[in-house]
Amino acid sequence: MTLPFENDTSRIVKKYAKHSISQSRVKTFLSVLTIALAVALLSGFALSVIGMETEAKRELLVSSQMLYHNLNDEQMQTLRHDERISDSKIYMQAANTQIENYLVIPVYIEQNNSQIVMDEIVEGQYPIDLYDVAVDKAYLEQLGLPVELGVTITIPFYDGNTENFTVVGLTDSGSTERVYSLFCSKQYTEAGSQFQHSVTALAVQFAHADEMSKQVFEAMTKQIEADYGIPAQNSDPNDGFLSSLEPNWEDIQIVMIFSFAVLFVSYLVIYSIFYIYVHNQVREFGQLRTMGTTAKQIKKILRVQGRIFCVYGTALGLVIGGIAAFLFKPNGWSWGNTAITSIVIFLLVYGMIWLAMSKPAKIAGSISPIEAAKNTGYESFPAVSKKLHRKITPFSLAIMGSSRNRKKWIVTVLSLGIAGIMFMGGTTLLSSLDMERLTRHGLLEYGEFEVELSRNAIKNDPHGQTGVQLKNPLNEDLIQTIAQMEGVAEVSEYKTLEAKFEYNGVTKKENITPFTPDQQALLEKYLVTGTADYSTMSENHEILVLRNEYADYIYDWTFHVGDTVKFRWFDGIREQETEFRIAGEISDGIFEDDGGGKLFGKTGFFLLPEELMNQMMPSGFNFNSQLLVRMDDLLQEPALRKTMNDLLDTTPMVTMESLYDYYQDSEAMYQRTSLVIWGLCGFIMLFAVINLVNTLIATTLSRKHEFSVLRSVGMAKKQLRQTVQCEGILLAFWNICIAVLIGTAVGYGIVRYLNYVGDDTWVWHFPAVHFAGYMIVAILLPVLIAAALIHLLEKKSIVQQLREID
Known part of the structure; x- marks a missing residue:
């Protein structure tokens, strides 16, 4: 204006x-x-x-936002018409059938206008007729049949019935586990042999749920459970x-x-x-x-x-x-x-x-x-010297040049220094990562192979882990077979029972781990408060809690000694419910103890006396959920790994993780992390290089007249080039000092912080090789840029440069 x-x-x-x-x-x-x-x-x-x-x-x-199990017809129909529910889909699952070395699970997914996607048919259609089915492509490959529609498959079910089905649809889950879903038609659920005792679930989505807070959502679902009389154990958010x-x-x-x-x-x-x-x-x-x-x-x-x-x-x-x-x-x-x-x-x-x-x-x-x-092109002149004469060299001229433009040089050095700090911090992280510690996390710190129940089998079983444990493949025969393999030093068993706990308004699935009288002394060593007496706990129906710091992080509350925790679990026949009083709290320091880490490294929040846990299930129930295999001689690892893989390929509902697999994954993660760190360092250093180029170009071109005067009084081309290069080297010197002093401190601080928060996979090492490379580049870059600039200036004669006025 x-x-x-x-x-x-x-x-x-x-x-x-x-x-x-x-x-x-x-x-x-x-x-x-x-x-x-x-x-x-x-x-x-x-x-x-x-x-x-x-x-x-x-x-x-x-x-689905919520899965409701074991609903009767009246509950299901009224629930589906509730205005709070915007979408729903019925899901039915029959009993698992073990065939040779794999598992088949008959399921039915309601085909309606619902937007809820469970398993997508990528070829063909969902079954309509009685003996039409859809299967995963991997299942047909398992049977050695062509992966195409129209193939006939024969299923010998666990109850003795053998039925033939025609494949009319294909899924492609990409799963490598030997657990396959057999998608059946609506007609088959009504007239077929396998769905007479199936588990029915209703998958639902709630109206405007994505606009709710977590607290409002949980309050609404609890109100729905109360309105329709749905037990908490039948709700799976x-x-x-x-x-x-x-x-x-x-x-x-x-x-x-x-x-x-x-x-x-x-x-x-x-x-x-x-x-x-x-x-x-x-x-x-x-x-x-x-x-x-x-x-x-x-x-x-x-x-x-x-x-x-x-x-x-x-x-x-x-x-x-x-x-x-x-x-x-x-x-x-x-x-x-x-x-x-x-x-x-x-x-x-x-x-x-x-x-x-x-x-x-x-x-x-x-x-x-x-x-x-x-x-004059300079901010200030150096103080007048009392010397009547001084020795003029390329280096002394470089020092005088930099001192007369201090602000420019400070800003340039600062930007270069920040790049150096980030470079040193990033490369310190790369140098300080201990691959052995990174790979040996969890139970693999104490062994080389983890054999556990298939997560896919647990997910697909209507009773979760307990349903798989009813026919537990981690039995004594498998343990003895592994123990007798060449190279195996020890096989350790880990027992857990899956249950839902209710405490402080939270309902969650959690595994309960047993402990024995022999382990009481170790637990008391890390007891924070309360007691850990095996006999007293068995008599008074009590339980121990661990990982309270994690509970505080996840739920913003901790378990308190003296409180009661309600548990619900499936005992193989029906749902059971009981309460345990919290007798004591165990410190997380137990996981850093060699003995404690190995015994309880896979423990969740709860430890229960073995006697009480045995009483929760029928006699003879196999609680095994994981095996740890330890070797004495790692040179035999490749051969043992192959033998273990061959054995477990014929054992359904079991998967294996090896130290070798984790090492490969860790190596891939390390490479990705390295690329990210190098990429970020490269970008930040590019900023610094831009600033360096700008400083040297601007400083050199603004002093063309001065350089011409120096040349006219006898300075050689080589000396002029050396002067500008020395100015660049001065920049490099301060850059290197900042990088090595502050950058090393930053890198050390990051590593120490990671150790402080519990990540012991980092052991500080000075990145000597990376720093040496950084020094070379930091010195060579300004030298090369200065040489290029002087070469451009030399294209004009001294007389022409003297006549030019900036």
Whole structure:
């Protein structure tokens, strides 16, 4: 806005700003590149995190939010018409059938207009006729039959019936476990032989559930249970959906910290570019002031340039970041999220540029014509020496040159130093990761093979782990077979019973672990409060609690000695219910004890006297849920692993994890982590390189006249090149000092913090090889840049350079 008596000079200011951009190509290129890199980093990282969340939520939109078991017809029909329920689907499961070395589970999924997806038919259709079925492609491969529609399969069921089915549909779960679903028709559930004693469940979605808080959702589901008389043990909420109702503060904090770091480094680079630009254009700004340009207009010139750089850099960066995020998580892409994220990033970057240019713009606006005429290109001269003469060398000239432009050098060193700190911090993490400790986590710290009940079999069994344990494959015969294998030193058994506990308003599935009288002394050693007397606990129906710190982290409350915990479990015939009083609390320090870690490393929240646990199930029930196999000679591991795999391939409902498998997974994870760290370090270092290039170019070109004078009084080309290179080496020296001192401290601090929070897979090591490489690059880079700049200057004669006036 202009007053009536003022001239509108805004068009002239904008035109001059654009002209300055076209003339200062180095400044333009470096500024746009810096902004584009910052925006690409911010948008790529933020959109990737949002994409993961979006993909998970989209999957949850087509999954059930609650599964109700053992409902009668009246409950099911009235429940489906409840206005609080927006969608539902009936799911039925018959008894498992073991055939040779695999398991077959007859299931039925209601085919209605529901959006709830359980198992997707990828070829053909869902069965309609009595003996039509759909199966997984892997099942036909298991039978050695063609993977195509129309194939006839024969199933010898556990009850003695043998029936033939025609495959009319195919699924493709990708599962490698030998547990296969046999999808049957509605007709078969009514007239077939296998669904007479099946378990029926109703999968439901609630109206507007995704808009509720976790507390409101849980209150609503409890009210529904009360309204329809549904026992708590017959309600199975989707834990993933429950988690999605609360913000993921950990991801939010990571994005905020990362964004702050990128914006701060970008701020330093943009500030340095414009500070050096203003410093080198003092005479030009003075001439503008002589012609009548106001301080406000000069500031506006720089602001306009900043806005133009912001628009071009942000646009380029958003395209790069968006493409990277899409390639990372295509199923999580959302134009709405992308638009909102782009606007937020643009505002953040615009604010960062505005702050970065505030000081340079203020300096430019305060320049007077007289100051511009006096300007020599240096901020200050060194103090006058009392020496009548001094030795002039390339190195001494480099020191004088850097001391006369301290602010420029401080900003450049600071940006280089931050890059060095991040590099040292990241490489310290890479060097400090102990692969042996990373691989040997959990029970594998005490053995080389974990043999456990198949999670897929547990998931598909209507009674979960207990249903699988009724025909437990981890029996004495299997244990003896493994114990007799060459190379096996010990086979340890781990027993658990799956139950639902109710405490402090929370209902969750949890495994109860037994302990024996022989283990009482160890437990008392780590007893925090209460008692751990086996006999007393057995008589008084009491239980011990562990992992209270984890309970506090997950539920925001802890178990208290003296309280009672209600348990519900399936005893092989019917659902049972009882209460145990909490007798004592065991410290998490027991897991760091060699004996305690091995005995109770897989324990959840509860330890129960073995006598009481035996009373909860029929006599002879096999509680085994896991075996640990230990070797004495790791050289025999490949042969034993092959023998174990051959044995377990013929044993259904059992899977194996080996130290070798974990090592391969850990190695792959280490490589991915390394790529992420190197990528981030590379981007941040690129910011620093941009600043270094800008500093050396601006400093060298602004001193063309000075260099020409030196050459005219006898300085050789080699000496001039060495002078500029020494200035670069001085930058490298301070950069290396900051990196090795502060960067090493940061890396050490990160490792110590990880150890403090309980992650002992990190053992601090100084990244000597990486640091040596960093030193070489830090020294060579300014040397090469300086050599290239001097080569460009030498294209003009000394006389031509002396005639040029900056």
